Each structure stands twice: as C-alpha cells, then as structure tokens.
Amino acid sequence: MSEKQNDKPKKKTKRRLSRSAIVLIVGIFIIAIPVTIFLAILGISALQTGTPREGSRFDGDLQPEIKAEQVETLKADLESIASLDSVEVVLAQGQLRIYIDTNDTLSEEQVDSILTNAYNKVNAALPIGTYFTSKESGKMYDLQINVYTSPTASEIGADDSRQYKLLHKNAAEEQYGIDDLAHPKNPSLAAELEGLDTGTESTEETESGEGE
Numbered sequence: 696m697s698e699k700q701n702d703k704p705k706k707k708t709k710r711r712l713s714r715s716a717i718v719l720i721v722g723i724f725i726i727a728i729p730v731t732i733f734l735a736i737l738g739i740s741a742l743q744t745g746t747p748r749e750g751s752r753f754d755g756d757l758q759p760e761i762k763a764e765q766v767e768t769l770k771a772d773l774e775s776i777a778s779l780d781s782v783e784v785v786l787a788q789g790q791l792r793i794y795i796d797t798n799d800t801l802s803e804e805q806v807d808s809i810l811t812n813a814y815n816k817v818n819a820a821l822p823i824g825t826y827f828t829s830k831e832s833g834k835m836y837d838l839q840i841n842v843y844t845s846p847t848a849s850e851i852g853a854d855d856s857r858q859y860k861l862l863h864k865n866a867a868e869e870q871y872g873i874d875d876l877a878h879p880k881n882p883s884l885a886a887e888l889e890g891l892d893t894g895t896e897s898t899e900e901t902e903s904g905e906g907e
Contacts, residue, residue, distance in 0.1 A: 753789055756833035761786055761826060769820045776812055778805065790837040791827075793817070799844045799857070806858040810842045810873070814862055829866040838864045838871070848876035 763786075770784045773793065778801060783794040797809060817823070817838065827838045843859035851857045857877060864871035 753834070757789060757835060758833060759825065761791065761821060761836060765821060766791075769817065772816045772820060773813055776809055776816075778809070789834070790839065791817075791821075792839045793841065794846075795840070795842045796846060797842060797844050797858075801844055801858065802856075803858050806842050806844065806860055810840060810860050810862055813840050813842065814871070823864070827864055827866055828869075835866040837866055838862075843877075845877070851877040853878060 766784050766786050770782055773779075773782045773784070773795065776795075778798045780796040780798060781794075782796075785792045785794075793813060795809060795813060797806060801809075817840070821827070823838075825835075827836050829835045840862040841859070842862075843857075845851055845857040845859060848859040851859060855877065859875070859877040861874045861876055862871055863874065
C-alpha cells in the first residue's frame, strides 16, 4: 500500500509573485512609457532635421488676400503722383509698405500733400476697411506709407528742411497715425537731451585723456 501511494504524481504548486516583484514590474512599465515617448520624439526630430517647416503664422487670416497684380497696379497709380523720384511697394509678412522718395526741394506741406494723396490711392485700390482692418474672423494687413525727401531720417537735424513722414495703420487700429521722423515733437526737450548726450561724451573724452 505504501508503494502505491508513493507512485501517485505530485501536484505542482503555482508560484505566486511576491508583492515586491509586482511593484517592481509596474514601476518598470511606468518608467518605460515616458522614456519610449521621449525616444520616439528624439527620433522624429532627428529625421526631420534640415527639413523646412511648411505653413504660415497667418493661417486663417489675411482674407481677402492682396494679390501681386494689385500691388503692381497700386505702384503704377502711385507713380502718377507729381514730384516723385521713385516709388517702391513691398508686400511681406502681413504688411504693405510703401516708400516714396520725393524731390529734395519739396516743403513739409508738399510732402504732407503727397502722403495724403498716396493714402487715398491705396484706399481706392485696396479699401482700408477691407484689407487693413481686422475682423472677428481674423487679422488683416498692416499699412505703412513712407514719404521723404531724404531716406535716412536719423541724418536730418532739428532745423533741417529735409522731410520724412510716416503714415501707419495697424489692422487693429480704427484710424491711421502720422509721425514726423525727421523733426522732434518737442524741439526744446530734444535740444536739452542732445546737450546732455554731448556733455556726457565730453566728460568721457576728458577722463580718457587724463587716464593716458
């Protein structure tokens, strides 16, 4: 009897994972997920290195769009204004910029008249309310009109007769503004500040000479 009982197959006992082993496996999975995602991002970035990104920051904006043909027509209209040396019209980065170089002998009143005339021609070809005023549905173009007798405003002195006027209208603005880039709004304050700058430069030169 004892031999027959010994011949019976032994039942296999299933080994259960300990609690620490389960915690270890779960921890490995938790760590592996973000690491895998990070490595995937690195791999995609490496593959796309040197590849230009397509798209525009104006997606959904600038509707209606200003066409190249409209820019050429506008330039021809502006060139019909009297007393001009050159006209340049640039459409880039959601902004229409116009540069009008006039005769050097023109007065401030004449430059102002040309600036107003140029704005009216822009409005006739590209209505301000349509192309240069933002809507709830999206942003529209910004406008700049530069009219000058000297292209470098920084070289024009306070008592200089040369002119540089800038008309600007951001799409978010209801009305345009005009800046005189050639002459300060407050000449006395500008002269005072210029005197302070000159005094500072003189002091620095004196100290430099003493140091030598």
